[in-house]
Amino acid sequence: MIAYRIDRHSGIPAYVQLVLQTKQALRIGDLVVGDQLPTAKDVVGALAINPNTVLKAYRELERDGLVEPRPGLGTFVIASLAKPGMAEKTALTNELDRWVAHGIAAGLDRSDLEALIASALDARYHDTGDIER
């Protein structure tokens, strides 16, 4: 569960603070896919801010593809920002290393390898759109 806080002296607009705190929670894992975000009523009840501020923040998160409103039920998390843990990073690094070795053995040089990686990334990100902006 997430408990929002507003720092009135930070100079950052309230709704931006809510968005950032939500994203942070998603990264840390305090919020996972399927979790319901607090209702506007609960948030303003705790923070005494304008409900439109909350709605604006939730709309922004929805545009970013992180949450989705379900009428009558609430707003739910649909994506996670959790970065892979160390173990996964090691495995990925090893796999990448082997692939590079294969490429070199097949006679490709650095720029060929870079071009292959770039087009693979292009294909992947082109298909699913920009998740992380």
Next chain:
Amino acid sequence: MTDTVLSMTDVGKSFRRNKVLENCTFDIERGSVTALVGSNGAGKSTLMSLVVGLLSPDTGQISVLGNQVGQRGIASGLSYLAQHKPLYPRFTVGEMLRFGRSTNDHWDDAYASELVDAAGVSTSARVKSLSPGHRTRVALALALGRRPEVLLLDEPLADLDPVARREVAQTLMRDAAEHGTTIVMSSHVLSELADIADTLMLLRRGRIQLSGALDDITSEHYVLIGEGDPSQAVGDGSVVSEAIGSGGKSFVVRGNRPASAPGWQVDNATLDDVVLAYLSDRSAA
């Protein structure tokens, strides 16, 4: 698409020979939280009394939820919390709720009782024994028990300690979030208004000088800090007022931020800056 819940057109009101309000025209949209600010005696209470039907305007028209305001009593769908938070001193809180039930057709007793409960006030307590904070919350429960579409509050946070102010603000925002209530409140406490309000209406000498979305208004203004004559740096903006600050003079300017202003420090304007600029005696407005 705008849904106007409250509108005034060219309203004027005088007492004896004092013009308290002049040419007041505005519209309030459904769901907005409007901060009505102005110096003492600027006409905030008079404006609210006119909307509520306690006074009749000398000129102009007022309409609430599509109906013109007359002497027929307060528009249904509208609730009012006066500055002195009127209650009957010898009634108990429970009897005040019963008062609400008896004098209103659409009364949500469960909601009003819940609000009183949440405030930690016992229904058998006598009104005259309540602290100002509790008194405000009971009076607010009475106003909200009518389940209004529009809620007018005259200085609801005055005379309250910080904890009570917070709790009243929380109650109001909860109600707005849950029921979509449109709120118009006058207040001197600008810092709390900045969080709560999304619309600003500024009254000065009986006229509405500023009216619009809070964010728009603050972004239309900026602050110039420095020494000397600001007219060069300002370009086609207009200086609203000047004040003496710690780093030299500061000018609140309305207009586009200048691309370059050598010798000047340019800052964003906060709600405080804007309101104080317009209300100060040295205001050019």
Next chain:
Amino acid sequence: MIWVTWRQFRGTILTGILTPLLISAVMMATTLVLDGVRSFGTVFFYCFGYPTTECVAETALTTASLATIALPVLLGVFVGVTVFSRDIERRSHVLGLTQAVSRRRWYWTRILVVFGPIVLAMGVLGLVSYWVRFRSFSGAYAFVGYFDSRLSFPLFGAAGIAPAAYTALGLAVGSALALLLRNTIGAMILTLVAMAAVLLVLPTAIREHYASPEIEKIELADNFYGGDSATYSSSPDALSQRWLIGSDYIDLNGDPVTVAWDTCPPNHDSWPEARPEETTAEFDARVSAYDRGVAAERIDCLRGLGIDHFENRYHPDSLFWRFQLTEAALCLLLAALLAGVAARLTRRLQP
């Protein structure tokens, strides 16, 4: 709205109802003592100090009657005014006027719920007062002279439906002034003055006009001793059965004539003395002759001034209830007008 008005003013309502009912009870208690007792025939103040039970009861009845007359004024001042002024001074009328109740309903509910029962209680008091005093003329005569008519002040206002009507008027005056002046003390003082004026003017200038007076013509006959004594020569019972509103010498044209008291010779000082050798019969005869002589002198003198007869104008006691109804109607009409004015004044109420 009815519950709210009751709850807000239950102290006032109860006091306003219980006070007249208490006084009624006191009056009823006095009849238990006085019932069947012959009238005192004495004037009120002579009764003070007498330890007899009847005198104590008379005193109680007197006090109760005084209270009955004062109550409409007191109620007007302390109930009529405060019913609105308390709210207005505390500015809690703003609360009442910003709920789903129209100003008219707010105003009339208050009038009916608070004033209604009080006026009714005063009606009970008036009727009890009437019953205690007047159901037979052997009832108490305390508080007023033996010769006073119940059509005049103060008996009239202390009995029947008059107290209720005066109270309605007092309450209406008080509430109208409270709404007009919005200053409690000022409204109270003005209400006091206004009601005192009304209670003064009604018996002295207005009541006698409710009907045309009966005229009793007293001829200048042999036994005419002057206007006053002619008036009082009727039997005592008949006296209290009429309310004398005026008497004059009338000349031949039918116009009243003013005669100074010493114009025609008053009774001489030289009353015949009883002589020792006279019998009572002889003495009586001599006194009668003397009286006739004096009377003849007087009549000649008056006739010489052009006077034809002496006239008493009065209202017979049987008109009591008719006058009560007339005066009550007058007061209630005035009260209704004031209530209407006050209802309009609520429109001008500022927050």
